[in-house]
Amino acid sequence: MITTTNNILYCNSLTEYSRLKTRVVKIGNLELGGDNPIRIQSMTTTDTMNTIATVEQSIRMIEAGCELVRITAPSIHEAENLRNIKAELNKRGYYTPLVADIHFTPNAAELAARIVEKVRVNPGNYADKKKFENIEYTDAAYDAELERIRNRFIPLIKVCKEYGTAMRIGTNHGSLSDRIMSRYGDTPLGMVESALEFVRICRELSFNEIVLSMKSSNPLVMVQAYRLLIVKMKEEDMDYPLHLGVTEAGEGEDGRIKSAVGIGTLLEDGIGDTIRVSLTEDPEFEIPVAKALVNRFINHKRLPEPLKPITHYPINPFEHKRRDTNSVVNIGGKHVPVVIVDYREREGDITPEILKEVGYNYNILTDKWNISDMACDYICIGNKEIDFEIPGTLGIIQYYDTWKNNKHRDRYYPLFNIENFFEINDQSPILNFLGLKTSYLTTEFINKIKDNKTLVLNLYSSDREEMIQLRRAFVDLINEGCKTPAILSFHFPFDNENEFQLYFSTNAGALLVDGLGDGLWDDCVNEISDKSSKLFNQTAFGILQATRTRISKTEYISCPSCGRTLFDLQETTAKIRSRTNHLKGLKIGIMGCIVNGPGEMADADYGYVGTGPGKITLYKGKEVVRRNVPSEQAVDALIDLIKEGGDWVEQ
Numbered sequence: 001m002i003t004t005t006n007n008i009l010y011c012n013s014l015t016e017y018s019r020l021k022t023r024v025v026k027i028g029n030l031e032l033g034g035d036n037p038i039r040i041q042s043m044t045t046t047d048t049m050n051t052i053a054t055v056e057q058s059i060r061m062i063e064a065g066c067e068l069v070r071i072t073a074p075s076i077h078e079a080e081n082l083r084n085i086k087a088e089l090n091k092r093g094y095y096t097p098l099v100a101d102i103h104f105t106p107n108a109a110e111l112a113a114r115i116v117e118k119v120r121v122n123p124g125n126y127a128d129k130k131k132f133e134n135i136e137y138t139d140a141a142y143d144a145e146l147e148r149i150r151n152r153f154i155p156l157i158k159v160c161k162e163y164g165t166a167m168r169i170g171t172n173h174g175s176l177s178d179r180i181m182s183r184y185g186d187t188p189l190g191m192v193e194s195a196l197e198f199v200r201i202c203r204e205l206s207f208n209e210i211v212l213s214m215k216s217s218n219p220l221v222m223v224q225a226y227r228l229l230i231v232k233m234k235e236e237d238m239d240y241p242l243h244l245g246v247t248e249a250g251e252g253e254d255g256r257i258k259s260a261v262g263i264g265t266l267l268e269d270g271i272g273d274t275i276r277v278s279l280t281e282d283p284e285f286e287i288p289v290a291k292a293l294v295n296r297f298i299n300h301k302r303l304p305e306p307l308k309p310i311t312h313y314p315i316n317p318f319e320h321k322r323r324d325t326n327s328v329v330n331i332g333g334k335h336v337p338v339v340i341v342d343y344r345e346r347e348g349d350i351t352p353e354i355l356k357e358v359g360y361n362y363n364i365l366t367d368k369w370n371i372s373d374m375a376c377d378y379i380c381i382g383n384k385e386i387d388f389e390i391p392g393t394l395g396i397i398q399y400y401d402t403w404k405n406n407k408h409r410d411r412y413y414p415l416f417n418i419e420n421f422f423e424i425n426d427q428s429p430i431l432n433f434l435g436l437k438t439s440y441l442t443t444e445f446i447n448k449i450k451d452n453k454t455l456v457l458n459l460y461s462s463d464r465e466e467m468i469q470l471r472r473a474f475v476d477l478i479n480e481g482c483k484t485p486a487i488l489s490f491h492f493p494f495d496n497e498n499e500f501q502l503y504f505s506t507n508a509g510a511l512l513v514d515g516l517g518d519g520l521w522d523d524c525v526n527e528i529s530d531k532s533s534k535l536f537n538q539t540a541f542g543i544l545q546a547t548r549t550r551i552s553k554t555e556y557i558s559c560p561s562c563g564r565t566l567f568d569l570q571e572t573t574a575k576i577r578s579r580t581n582h583l584k585g586l587k588i589g590i591m592g593c594i595v596n597g598p599g600e601m602a603d604a605d606y607g608y609v610g611t612g613p614g615k616i617t618l619y620k621g622k623e624v625v626r627r628n629v630p631s632e633q634a635v636d637a638l639i640d641l642i643k644e645g646g647d648w649v650e651q
């Protein structure tokens with residue numbers, strides 16, 4: 001099995017759910033890692049100096065199910081105030097462990113480690129200033145810099161050992177040190193090395209109460225970094241628990257989908273001991289999302305029969321490479337993954353009005369279709385028929401028996417099943433769909449279909465360990481040299497729209513991250529409500545955006561806010577979104593503070609960053625373009641900047 005150059009697997013198993021075994025770390029009265037449940041945590045957004053506001057917000061989080069409360073401690077003053085916060089929480093009967101979030105300042109960390117149960121340090125900026133300079137470090141200069149960090153870091157380790165305080169060494173993709181950037185670039189390997197440099201210092205002092213994280217606002221980078229970290233830890237005989245999170249995931253639906261893609265992908269492979277879903281919303285709203293992601297793995301339903309073992313794993317888990325497939329009309333090959341909405345079960349006729357919910361808006365006056373960037377590519381209508389002129393970019397899928405009698409075959413394609421596919425000669429000369437359960441995908445079957453250049457599979461499995469079954473099927477397709485494109489369908493159980501979005505993102509995201517799947521086919525959502533096609537379509541485009549496989553909207557990289565935040569992030573994000581959400585493909589960073597914001601917004605095209613009370617600094621890429629703009633003018637100034645940059649289009 002090839003999974004890394006050293007043949008080390010990044011998870012316990014690729015063919016069944018199995019939790020990766022890590023050591024147990026004690027955080028106050030809470031055990032994390034090992035066989036303990038996956039812990040849920042979040043971070044306060046109040047000013048740490050406001051004891052009562054922080055205590056009350058912490059209580060709301062705890063009541064919602066938060067098992068670890070993180071509080072920012074940017075300086076020694078806030079670190080000191082953690083004592084009051086903790087005392088007040090204890091007075092009110094709450095003993096949930098607290099975590100001090102530290103950036104830059106060792107003295108704040110050393111004080112906080114005497115007060116709270118855990119400290120989080122960012123190895124990219126602990127005792128370090130990020131200069132965004134691509135300085136060339138010689139080996140000697142690199143080692144000298146590491147020695148300097150070592151001397152600043154050891155006192156904190158000693159305090160943690162003395163007080164029984166745990167530590168998270170939390171790498172952020174956007175805030176790697178200049179030292180790491182110079183040697184590794186902003187790569188998953190750079191992220192891993194950034195943490196391991198600090199871990200090795202801890203181990204020299206026999207300090208092992210460590211938790212590690214590898215966060216990024218890009219779920220692909222985040223997933224690859226965690227996988228690589230596991231392999232590197234195994235190489236060095238380490239087994240530290242992992243804290244999962246996607247940074248700056250944003251708000252609402254997009255934030256939830258992005259988090260589910262990143263966190264869910266890893267959870268599916270049994271990776272992760274604690275999670276934080278970071279949304280630009282009040283922290284108590286993060287908890288139900290985190291719970292829904294984790295609950296899926298409690299009383300997890302296994303497959304009755306284990307899948308066939310994999311003897312050759314053809315997928316590189318550390319880089320995104322799309323599976324090589326035939327190009328069939330607009331599916332597979334170099335085409336972006338397609339979205340297929342299923343109207344087979346929908347009651348009544350298909351009308352132009354219905355298509356509105358999937359991105360096609362018919363204007364009676366002009367007799368034209370307005371087609372949105374998130375218009376689905378195909379609809380499947382089974383035995384139904386359509387009696388109006390379909391939009392120019394839409395394809396229609398019908399059951400073969402209906403399709404064969406259809407006089408208008410232009411952009412109408414047949415759907416076959418395993419029983420009739422090999423018996424019918426009158427197939428479309430262009431594109432044929434075949435619905436196929438993964439259990440039918442034998443070597444013999446693959447050899448029968450692999451030379452058919454008009455075929456696209458609609459691949460699905462049972463609702464148990466669906467992602468794993470589908471991945472197993474792709475391994476066979478690749479190993480047998482079969483380039484037939486495959487659209488993914490899922491049949492997982494869910495109770496409400498929220499669960500549907502999270503589980504769909506988890507299942508589909510985990511495959512798309514590894515380049516598997518040429519599209520998403522709505523095959524299960526129709527049970528929720530008559531709005532379900534819209535929900536599927538929106539979620540599918542959100543998943544494709546989050547996996548960066550198909551960009552159809554503006555991306556907002558907004559921080560979750562914390563005690564450092566200098567403006568109302570939720571309100572500002574909403575304002576910026578309302579003015580810019582038609583700018584397809586643009587990434588806009590909205591960050592609460594100048595201390596971490598510029599680093600954490602990583603690969604944003606434009607940045608809006610709080611610099612002081614009522615003051616905003618605007619960035620183009622990593623470059624400061626306008627400093628200290630009064631906040632009431634800052635959104636307009638951002639729009640001007642986008643216009644000057646040539647990235648503006650009128651709505």
Ligand code: SF4
Pocket residue numbers: 559560561562563564565566591592593594595596597600
């Ligand atoms: S960027 Fe946002 S979440 Fe990060 S430290 Fe600044 S205000 Fe807090």
